[in-house]
Amino acid sequence: MIDRARLERRMGELARIGGTGTSVTRLGLSSEEQRARDLVGGWLAARGARVHRDPAANLWARFEPPGAGGQSLPIVVGSHLDSVPEGGRFDGALGVLCAVEAVESLLDAKSELRRPIEVVAWADEEGARFGVGLFGSTAAFGRLAANVAERHDRAGTSIADALRALGEHGDPALARRGPKEFVAYCELHIEQGPRLDQAGLALGVVDAIVGIYHARVTVRGRADHAGATVMTARADALAAAAEIVLEVERIARSRADAVGTVGEIAVRPGAKNVVPGECVFSLDLRTAHGLDSLVHDTLAAVERVTHARGVSASIDELARVSATTLDERIRGVLKRAAKSVGVDAPELTSGAGHDAQNPALAGVPTGMLFVRSTGGSHTPREFASIDDAAVGAEALAIALRELAS
Ligand SMILES: [Zn+2]
Structure with missing residues (x-):
């Protein structure tokens, strides 16, 4: 045929x-x-x-x-x-x-x-x-x-x-x-x-x-001189983002069928001698069971990490499609x-x-x-x-x- x-x-x-x-x-x-x-x-x-x-x-x-x-x-x-x-x-x-x-x-x-x-x-x-x-x-x-x-x-x-x-x-x-x-x-x-x-x-x-959640996360810290700013006085947006990336991995690993990925990241101003002032990264979360709770736990981790580090974060949700x-x-x-x-x-x-x-x-x-x-x-x-x-x-x-x- x-x-x-x-x-x-x-x-x-x-x-x-x-x-x-x-x-x-x-x-x-x-x-x-x-x-x-x-x-x-x-x-x-x-x-x-x-x-x-x-x-x-x-x-x-x-x-x-x-x-x-x-x-x-x-x-x-x-x-x-x-x-x-x-x-x-x-x-x-x-x-x-x-x-x-x-x-x-x-x-x-x-x-x-x-x-x-x-x-x-x-x-x-x-x-x-x-x-x-x-x-x-x-x-x-x-x-x-x-x-x-x-x-x-x-x-x-x-x-x-x-x-x-x-x-x-x-x-x-x-x-x-x-x-x-x-x-x-x-x-x-x-x-x-x-x-x-x-x-x-x-x-x-x-x-x-699977259900899919896509977002763009912006972490705002403070850009400072990389030589003159002592470690205790920093609000490093990239260091906070790095910790969040590891949380995304940990949370997804703790669930049987979930995956979590940060596949894109940008650092501002993006110079080797400047403490990162802002960091924007993508968030891709997927699971066939309990997407909302996966999203909830991940966003709670963003909140926890940024709070502990004295930086702030905003989340731009791009898509949330339930499991089908x-x-x-x-x-x-x-x-x-x-x-x-x-x-x-x-x-x-x-x-x-x-x-x-x-x-x-x-x-x-x-x-x-x-x-x-x-x-x-x-x-x-x-x-x-x-x-x-x-x-x-x-x-x-x-x-x-x-x-x-
Ligand atoms: Zn296709």
Whole structure:
């Protein structure tokens, strides 16, 4: 059913947009991401889809089954086209490519469908540029924080500016669609960990997605002369931040399934002979159970450390997405589909955030299929073989056929 050669050819075509070798840089709301949307939209339009871009720059392509009369609600399938800086060819892209291939294979086979199918390519899933992950899907399900469009990238361009540069209005909240407009949402994605590879299996079915908290912490101390200021008279913002980083690690380690990361840190004024006066760092906390208490304990540690050291801290919460359990019926559909392509797919919890969280949290029955990836993700080493991609696309097509008929 799946046209492997077509899938493989398109994997190469898409990877060349923003790509050199196996490395891809296709940031959200950039011209590269738009070129990727144009490429994918062109494939789908050529097969008769009604293609449009919404005000948050998500690409939608709707296939109407003959005879449905435009009345029936669609099944949505897709993933994202953006990458992190110097990311790989598969994270997000494989989900869009397999969604396109799955739908085309159903068209090729003249499968009788009762419901429309919409392919979606979410904009700016990674949040690498503006710090707002799952941007497009969050907008589509009406979950954007207020004033999010005013957030700037490092060059001073706001989300609203970036949308206007693409030809949109600049208000991503206009992309909102009601959860009642969809019957189901399915997403295929590379697994971003080693579990499928270790188990020797091509596919897994996601049972839940961890809850995620993102914040920016600013610690304010006092900049002073590094030679003239005795150790007892300092308010060193970096020393306080360093202690907080270790607390983040300790707290996450003390919980069975939690992870905590400080991946970005900036020191001001940033000179070797000046006691650091200010320190800004990122905070990334994740767990499938008890996100709020993990956040609470971590912020209490920030308070404790800064108080003890005579510095202050402010916390800018960027995102808090609860842990999400995916729909049991769709999980069953995906497991049966995997079985029919010869894979006894295990259920896995996703430690990474996914666009699928937004429809799921909005009440749309949602399912996710993982495809084995070697070399992790968010790196040029990430890799899904064409064999695994084809098996994934085939399973996705079988699931779509069941859901849409
Ligand atoms: Zn992704």
